Amino acid sequence: MSTLLDIRNLHVSLNIPDGQLRAVRDVCLSLDSGQSLGIVGESGSGKSLTALALMRLLPRAADCRATRMQFQGQDLPALSDAAFARDIAGPRIGMIFQEPMTSLNPVYTIGRQMTEAAIARGMLSGPDARKKAIDLLDRTGIPDPEARLAQFPHQLSGGQRQRVMIAMTLMLDPDLLIADEPTTALDVTVQAQILDLLDDLRRERRMGMILISHDLAVVAERSDKVAVMYGGEVIEQGTSAEVLRAPAHPYTQSLLRAIPHLGGPPGRLGAIPGTVPSLLHPPRGCIFAPRCAHRLPECTTARPPLRGTGDTHRYLCTLDHPPQVRLTSDPLIGSGAVDGAEDVIAASHVTQVFQTRKGLFGPKREIRALDDVSLSLRRGETLALIGESGSGKSTLARIMLGLSVPTQGQVTMLGRPVSEISGTERASFVQPVFQDPYSSLNPRRRLAEIIARPLVLRGDGDAAARKRAVEEAMDLVRLPARLLHAYPSQLSGGQRQRVAIARALVTRPKALVCDEPTSALDVSVQAQILNLLDDLRAEMGLTCLLITHDMAVVHQVADRVAVMYQGRIVEEGPARNVLANPAHDYTTRLLAAAPRFANDAPVPEVAQ
Amino acid sequence: MTSTDQTFTADPEDGTTFALTPGQIFRRRIFGHTGFLIGAGLILAIVLIAIFAPLLAPHDPYAQSLSARMLPPVWSDGGNPDYLLGTDQNGRDYLSRLIYGTRVSITIGLGAATVGLLIGVTLGVMAGYFGGWIDHAISFLLTAQLALPGLLLAMALVFIIGPSIWVVIGIVGVLHWTYYLVVTRAATQRIRSQDFVAAASASGASPRQIIWHEIMPNLLSSIIVIFTFELGIAILAESSLSFLGVGIQPPTPSWGLMIAEGKQAMFYRPWLVVLPGICLFLLVIGANLMGDGLRDITSPEGRNE
Numbered sequence: 056m057s058t059l060l061d062i063r064n065l066h067v068s069l070n071i072p073d074g075q076l077r078a079v080r081d082v083c084l085s086l087d088s089g090q091s092l093g094i095v096g097e098s099g100s101g102k103s104l105t106a107l108a109l110m111r112l113l114p115r116a117a118d119c120r121a122t123r124m125q126f127q128g129q130d131l132p133a134l135s136d137a138a139f140a141r142d143i144a145g146p147r148i149g150m151i152f153q154e155p156m157t158s159l160n161p162v163y164t165i166g167r168q169m170t171e172a173a174i175a176r177g178m179l180s181g182p183d184a185r186k187k188a189i190d191l192l193d194r195t196g197i198p199d200p201e202a203r204l205a206q207f208p209h210q211l212s213g214g215q216r217q218r219v220m221i222a223m224t225l226m227l228d229p230d231l232l233i234a235d236e237p238t239t240a241l242d243v244t245v246q247a248q249i250l251d252l253l254d255d256l257r258r259e260r261r262m263g264m265i266l267i268s269h270d271l272a273v274v275a276e277r278s279d280k281v282a283v284m285y286g287g288e289v290i291e292q293g294t295s296a297e298v299l300r301a302p303a304h305p306y307t308q309s310l311l312r313a314i315p316h317l318g319g320p321p322g323r324l325g326a327i328p329g330t331v332p333s334l335l336h337p338p339r340g341c342i343f344a345p346r347c348a349h350r351l352p353e354c355t356t357a358r359p360p361l362r363g364t365g366d367t368h369r370y371l372c373t374l375d376h377p378p379q380v381r382l383t384s385d386p387l388i389g390s391g392a393v394d395g396a397e398d399v400i401a402a403s404h405v406t407q408v409f410q411t412r413k414g415l416f417g418p419k420r421e422i423r424a425l426d427d428v429s430l431s432l433r434r435g436e437t438l439a440l441i442g443e444s445g446s447g448k449s450t451l452a453r454i455m456l457g458l459s460v461p462t463q464g465q466v467t468m469l470g471r472p473v474s475e476i477s478g479t480e481r482a483s484f485v486q487p488v489f490q491d492p493y494s495s496l497n498p499r500r501r502l503a504e505i506i507a508r509p510l511v512l513r514g515d516g517d518a519a520a521r522k523r524a525v526e527e528a529m530d531l532v533r534l535p536a537r538l539l540h541a542y543p544s545q546l547s548g549g550q551r552q553r554v555a556i557a558r559a560l561v562t563r564p565k566a567l568v569c570d571e572p573t574s575a576l577d578v579s580v581q582a583q584i585l586n587l588l589d590d591l592r593a594e595m596g597l598t599c600l601l602i603t604h605d606m607a608v609v610h611q612v613a614d615r616v617a618v619m620y621q622g623r624i625v626e627e628g629p630a631r632n633v634l635a636n637p638a639h640d641y642t643t644r645l646l647a648a649a650p651r652f653a654n655d656a657p658v659p660e661v662a663q
Numbered sequence: 664m665t666s667t668d669q670t671f672t673a674d675p676e677d678g679t680t681f682a683l684t685p686g687q688i689f690r691r692r693i694f695g696h697t698g699f700l701i702g703a704g705l706i707l708a709i710v711l712i713a714i715f716a717p718l719l720a721p722h723d724p725y726a727q728s729l730s731a732r733m734l735p736p737v738w739s740d741g742g743n744p745d746y747l748l749g750t751d752q753n754g755r756d757y758l759s760r761l762i763y764g765t766r767v768s769i770t771i772g773l774g775a776a777t778v779g780l781l782i783g784v785t786l787g788v789m790a791g792y793f794g795g796w797i798d799h800a801i802s803f804l805l806t807a808q809l810a811l812p813g814l815l816l817a818m819a820l821v822f823i824i825g826p827s828i829w830v831v832i833g834i835v836g837v838l839h840w841t842y843y844l845v846v847t848r849a850a851t852q853r854i855r856s857q858d859f860v861a862a863a864s865a866s867g868a869s870p871r872q873i874i875w876h877e878i879m880p881n882l883l884s885s886i887i888v889i890f891t892f893e894l895g896i897a898i899l900a901e902s903s904l905s906f907l908g909v910g911i912q913p914p915t916p917s918w919g920l921m922i923a924e925g926k927q928a929m930f931y932r933p934w935l936v937v938l939p940g941i942c943l944f945l946l947v948i949g950a951n952l953m954g955d956g957l958r959d960i961t962s963p964e965g966r967n968e
Contacts, residue, residue: 456865478867487865495858499880505859508876509866558862 063123093274096284097577149229155216166204191222214245247648272650293368303377313582315611324582401431405464442619486559490571492551549580566598699956705949722756760916775897778836783843791851884961891954
């Protein structure tokens, strides 16, 4: 096999008003033709910038240097921008982006966008390009491809658009395909299909592929090689089998322990303490040292040496021998509902119809978001509501919170109709935690004000009592008290989510409704939040309605599961039974689609 | 809770080291923006002149001196050092009248922009927050307002009600609220859909509490920006009305009125028109530079959010 791509000592820095952000440092990657390379890392690790540097798509303020950047033996930095655009970007290296909703131009038809590049480059004639486009759309699994050519992007679903993007990239037969988080914006079942498709196409065409993802499980399944990035550096790389079976760098080890697995009994996750360091002033020693559990004094003073065995496995670490991986995890400490626990919130035969109208005189349109849904939440349990986007799960959560009134049906809270309970009384019983910690905190208020707000609204206590309650709540979610007067913009995503949970807990509610509380967060932060929820269940006996699409998270925390599909609940039961023996076809599909490591049991065995 | 406990004790660097508070970012941006500093300096100077007018003016702006009519400024032929910028057709000191004219312009500018703010922001927040038929009704009102010829209507209204400084403030204000409405409505719609509003209503907050505590602080910066722009527009509107004879009535010194009074003699004694014109220009450009600057300073891009 010949070397397809060889990058040595790539540095990318971004000039921002506060100084120089050294976003990618000393990255060396290589790839043989036909091979696939997975780049894994949390947000801000520099994985996307590495790919953008290769494609010359870096922002203008960026500065990029490398001692070698060769593609099929050709020196890339030597090419002029015009020559690069003509010969490399497109026909030799293709790229797929994260957001299929914005990567197609909404005013042109699919056919025009697909054939444009090939025709403009004189590679194909109009009719040939059209024929090829139809073939490729058919190959990527789009039904009735010929008719699709005349359609506009808004007529396709997100998954279909991503397929079109893939087909479009393949029109020029690139030798290397870069996929930057190709499935992050898509639903789980679609995600699996797209990844399988990419994998098949790669083998079929003997293309090289770089798959960039924050999801280790996704990469583990479909790459020959893996590079793990942290804080702008590749801290470990090698063949997938070696890196994932025998991770040597403490960060890779912690990351693997932080991911909820579908196999085995649920347990505490190995959260990585702290947050990613600022790249404005990267530390002199090891980049991971401030968060490392095996830190030695010399880790913070000298660059760690590159260790490992030849080309198959290399890592940057000061330790002479990789630390032993702990295979077992601590059991969960929160307990589920006791048998025969009462229902605390119950929705019975709830139907929600949305009517929209375009303008004052436009026609009415009806959307049936919920169709005759009955669901009850029992005291002390964690109920997971699973479903894909658009299945109505968030609508149901809003109704069960009492925030909106359903078209038909009734919601009772502690046995009383929710409409008869006043806002503040309801608030002291159940509180929400939202998905996006960036929009759930008022950017203009300090943390002390944000967390105290529910108490102020309820008219509880005086200022001193409220301050005490706020400090207690911050302590409960392990936020340091010195952040009391910070603004949300000064916090990281995980800290913001803790603030949102602190605000929800300050009134000492009995129940939480968490709407995808971790899906906007990095894996290590997700582990912190999931462990926190487990702590709170143990300490406060919280009842929890958890809305999610991630089956591994469900396996991790839920006692009971309800699966929603197109506005209906199609399956409901104890988490173990549902995950082990799904009854409904849709649940089976969801489970099959969830990415998993090869050493996970294919279907978790029923315990007891 | 063993493992998460360690999470924060072992967390010396949590991102707060380099992050600035919104206030610090704001101050840093203000002092890095030349246009804003010039505009704000001009406005501040003019406001100070308006406040200390009696101390600064060398003469009584109403005192007529028939022996000293139509004197040119001191640097042209026949200028009199007693009257630095000359006199008008009634022999009143032009410099003193210009100094007192700042009071009219500033009062009407601030007053009318405030009246517009109250109307526009109230309607904009209501339309954006409540949506539905309230939004439709208010949007219809907006369309109707945009279809009206503003100056003509203002003239007609002043003519019917009778001119006074308060009537001019009221009418100019009532005719200049559309910009507030458009901006606050869109911003409120965006903020309303954010999760912190849902969190507030889940804590039992009423719409009034949500609007004042959650939404208003986020609208503040854009309202301030529009206010500065509207300040310039209202000052110009007052001058136009006064020039047309339906605004400030003589003998009160108003720049627009002074231009109107000087226009017959414009070709022989251009300073009568040019001087108040320059004052008006400086005030309005100051307001606009300040508004532009505030818009840049408060715009979200590059901010640490």
